[in-house]
Amino acid sequence: MRGQSSVRHVDELRTPRAQVLVALTAVSVGVIYGYDLSNIAGALRYITDEFHLSTHQQATLTVAVVIGQIAGALSGGLLANAIGRKKSLLLATAAYAVFAVLGALSASLPMLVVARLLLGVALGLSVVVVPVFVAESAPSRVRGSLLVADQLMTVVGSIAGYLVAYLLAGSQSWRWMLGLAAVPALLVMLALLSVPDTARWYLLKGRVDQARQALTRVEPEADVEQKLAEIAHAFSAEGGGVLAGMRRRSCRRAMAFVLGLGFFAHITGVNAVIYYGPTLFAEMGFQSNSALLGLPALAQAAALVAVVVSLLLVDRVGRRPVLLAGIATMIAANGVLIGAFASGSGFGAFPVLAFVGVLLFVAGFSFGFGGLLSVYAGESLPSRLRSMGSAALFTSELVATAIVAAVFLPMLNVLGGTATFAVFGLLALAAYAFAARFAPETQHTQLESIRHLWENRGARPKARSGTRAQACGVATGEPAEEIDEGSVV
Template sequence: MHLTTSPKTSRLAIIVGIAAATVGVIYGYDSSNIGGAMLYIAAEFSLTVEQQQLVTTTVVVGEIVGALAGGTIANRFGRKPTMVAVAVTFTLFSLLCGLAPSLVVLIIARFLLGLTIGVSVVVVPVFVAESAPTHARGAFLVMYQVATVSGIILGYLAAMALAPSESWRWMLALAAIPGIIVTLLLLRLPDTARWYVMKGRPDDARRTLERIEGTNVDVDKELESITASFRTGRKGGWRDLVRGPYLRATIFVVGLGFFVQITGINAIVYYSPRIFEAMGFTEDTVKLGLSALVQFASLIAVVIALLVIDRMGRRPVLLTGIGIMVLANALLVTVFLIGGGEFAGVLTALGFAGLVLFTAGFAFGFGSLVWVYAGEAMPAHLRSIGASVMLTSNLIANVIVGGVFLTLLTQLGGSGTFIVFGILAVAAFAFVFTLAPETKGRPLEDIETYWQNGGRWEPIER
């Protein structure tokens, strides 16, 4: 996966990347298992469409609160302890979801689950960006999306296996298993050298750099550069995000986070079974199986992104992915406009292809790059807070999509819904083209200079 080529990537660096990124499994599993479980939760509790949307999006409301607090928590207690706490509490709250005796308890449990996930989506990209060697940082960050998509697939497959028995409680409670595995993996890791420097622990920082970077860098020079970035940068505060040279950076991360979700990907993840139902499929196992198959295509796309991200660069990968989403929306609009009739079989196949293209485009572009930019887009003293702002914006858009998608699908039909998403994808393309920095091959400490120069890089010294 391009992680062991020259310059050589240390064994610990690989373990750090894999273990930290694997936190994405629990995020992905929770995103998809509710899609299968909702088929039976709705029947058991006699839920209206609005109540179904409430159960689905309550976890995202919790994620927003968690994401707002995540940067501060990660700065105070450390990246690693925060991630361990996330994995442990995710395990406990997943079990509570499965055991919920009433709708009220289920909603409370999903809110608490969202709190833990919200913290994780902030701290993991920061941890990986600060731990990964520069030459492979993009691939390490994309690994988080690989894990997330893998978790989504596992969620659909678990739901498909349990569909004949309609065991929605098991669908939700099984999320505890990846939570336990992730906890055990994380316990082996050190914290990041940059966090140790921030806390005045240079000896720990040096040991971590030596183990992560090996002979690839001059450790003394690297440690001096990291120390200088914290010494010259002000202590990160929320007001700094809207002042001076960093306002442009804030606009970028907030806008990118919002476009990632408002273009509709989680409508596909949460409600794939319902979309396939609208296309004419009736068997629950078929709807869930097709949903998993769509995500397999997404997994292939994100693996390709992992392999090319440090060659092509961030901007080309992101713009290509958004362009594919625009084309996919056009195909889905056409399918729903034409409708059934004598072309029903062909249209169903094209509709499935449209969903595959949409999710693959998202995974290649937005899905991969959101974590890259969450870890790379802000200077050291604002990195955790910037990631909080970016992913909070992302989650607010997630709430909007999750809360209105079924209503849009009911009132506007498939064609009207995907016209809206198509327009938003075009707007996202224009936004990224205008503001996204190219961070390939740049040390994290250089990003501060980029924003101070009004969005321009200084030439790389050869």
């Protein structure tokens, strides 16, 4: 009996290869998102020269894609529930390829702005759906790592975008910089064709046979019928639809958290560093193309190291420690940047100190917010509301991104670097306070059980005979489970 138990335990710890491959295929969409973030930063210098753009027009072009992403994120939750996670991602990648080429062929600024706006819709849809797809496909013990891998792919794409911009800088071929984005989009689309949709979405639509087939394909060693029964029971416990779920206090609590988390993640300024990297480094005194395009790529390399470390730790030490450590690093980075700009360009070590500040800032974001946004987007809400929760988080994030993209250049020109990064430092402090107070610990928790955390205000429920938790989507009329004080966050 002991031998059989031991074998069974080993089986439980083994992660099916197909499950990981499905999740990694989904997170590869992040390459497209990262490439777009950085290639527009490299291309913007040459677009400005060709179309004679003012500072306001540069900001308009940059913000256009963010406005499109907001529209895509707002519709992403509904679309993912209506047509499925897989079809939504296929639509997003196909649309991205089309509009990337359209942007590269633009003959005027208005045409380019429209192309970037529509490309943003595709990006917004993808960032909402990927965390939901991965969370519903991955086993709980490695779910955090696979969700953080979404940020890893984003950083890889960002580095690729800067490198392409650097290689094409001599010819000033901004059209190739933008148009080449269609290549990874098409490759990802082809990869997605071979993976199934999630069993949870099939069950949500009452398609039990397809749910069974999807589970059998990605979890061949699992007890498929038992798994289906657990998911179906969770759906039954949630009860009602989206509006019924959102009327419950625990669901509103979860939704308020993802809205706040998304907003604080990007109001702290990371996209200013990415979108306007070359402009920021020029402000620090760097002049050559190799510096203005190579240094942002180097900053993204630091982000790559940080997100790899985050990926390795998130399922070992938990979500909260990783998130808080990342925000703390951003606070320290703002302090370095404030000190560098306050010392003035006459200070000999100013460029080096400022660059170190940027490295810390980008690495801290990637370690904390960068990876954990996808984790909490995929985990925080129950099945019927999961895509809506992801849409809420990323819409909030994109609103903050649009604000920063619109005001960063005017702030830098009017206030200077010292005051600009002082503002971002204060916002990072507020973000730390928010995360410390409200972020739950979802490490090693089954998706169907996370809903209990919100009823207990972030504490893991401790079973007590004769009671059940009133959780997100559950209205039992019975008292909540006893709170395990050792896990209150």
